[in-house]
Amino acid sequence: MEKLILDVKNCMIDMNYSKNSIQHYEEIWKRYLKFDSSPQLTDDKIQLFLNQIFNYDGTTKPTRYQRSAIRAMNVLIYYQTYQKIYIRFPLKNPVQIVTPFDDLRNRYVTFLSDNHYASSTIHTHDRVVRNLFEFLYLSKKIKDISQVNYEDISDFIADIASHRNKVSYELNVLRVFFKYIFSFKLSKLDFSLLIPSSNTLRTTEHLPSYWNNDELIQIFSQIDRSTPSGKRDHAVMILALKLGLRVSDIRNLRFNNINWNTNTITLVQQKTSEPLILPLIKDVGESLIDYIMNARPEHSSNFVFITLKAPYHPLGDSTHFHNVITKYIRKAGITISKERLHGMHTLRHTLATKLLEQETPLPVISGILGHKDIKTTCEYLRINLKMLANCTLEIGEFDES
Secondary structure: OHHHHHHHHHHHHHOOOOHHHHHHHHHHHHHHHHHOOOOOOOHHHHHHHHHHHHOOOOOOOOOHHHHHHHHHHHHHHHHHHHOOOOOOOOOOOOOOOOOOOHHHHHHHHHHHHHOOOOHHHHHHHHHHHHHHHHHHHHOOOOOOHHHOOHHHHHHHHHHHHOOOOEOHHHHHHHHHHHHHHHHOOOOOOOHHHHOOOOOEOOOOOOOOOOOOHHHHHHHHOOOOOOOHHHHHHHHHHHHHHHHOOOHHHHHOOEHHHEEOOOOEEEEEOOOOOOEEEEEOOHHHHHHHHHHHHHOOOOOOOOEOOEOOOOOOOEOOOOOOOHHHHHHHHHHOOOOOOOOOOOOOHHHHHHHHHHHHHOOOOHHHHHHHHOOOOOOOHHHHHHHHHHHHHHOOOOOOOOOOO
């Protein structure tokens, strides 16, 4: 650990960090050495250190003092991983890191100048874009802007948001920049539409969480579909994953919303009061039939999902299925950190992320995520039917018990 600290200190000196900054970091690192002198630094150790020494548990907005400690420890672990110091803020006479994006960066600066942006504005845009490129190159090993996906952008935003309370200007710069690369056909997707608009962005509260294919397979494989509750849980979760339905719409789903002849689900969304037509995808339909025929109690209620035990009635507004998905996540052995949201909504976000990777028009994705900037309902529904029907999300093969 002492060698790591010495290496980071020397790197900071080479990068022209001020003496005061280096001394401030050293004070925090010395406190960590007294706390834990083992050679390997981990996220868990840092979190424990911040909790016990700086009284920061990650659930509240950090104070200025706590943010300094977070930044100092993140510098250490970042250097341990990449042998570099990632620059988030401008330094006095900083050393420029050469990246494969330098030509694009220069073109973007020229574009801003040609469009009569103020010199101070251009300087800020250049700084934020340079930090983005260094993050993509050093952290993500990306060498071409066409390789960037939404996960990379989310990670960058989360990184800067974890060290600052307000990142509104950075978000605005990213919005302008990604609109620029889309307009000049440097990217097939307009990521500017997915940049958060909040002036105050905390690390995990505003950024969608989602599951990769391996995690989905692990989670869904834990559902015991030989039991009534397992059949119900599978049907509920696959509706959220494959169709992007909100829990409120799943809870209020009625039999007359399902047209088995046309293989569609038609409903009015509870949150937006807007009509929605979705394709009844094969595995979604099969899961619903399995639940209805083999698990749902015989009852005259028009609601698809009702309580499994008498007295039978529709699910109440307090039913969010949060405990349901959490149970399967834990059974799958997936660690749930404080930084990662893991409720039912993550299945909707997973679908949206997959659609984005498959180059689905962004108004469709915005609609699934509940954004306001979607096109007319007719256009949204027309595209949605096609795109959702073609979207593939792997959750493994299971016995139809």
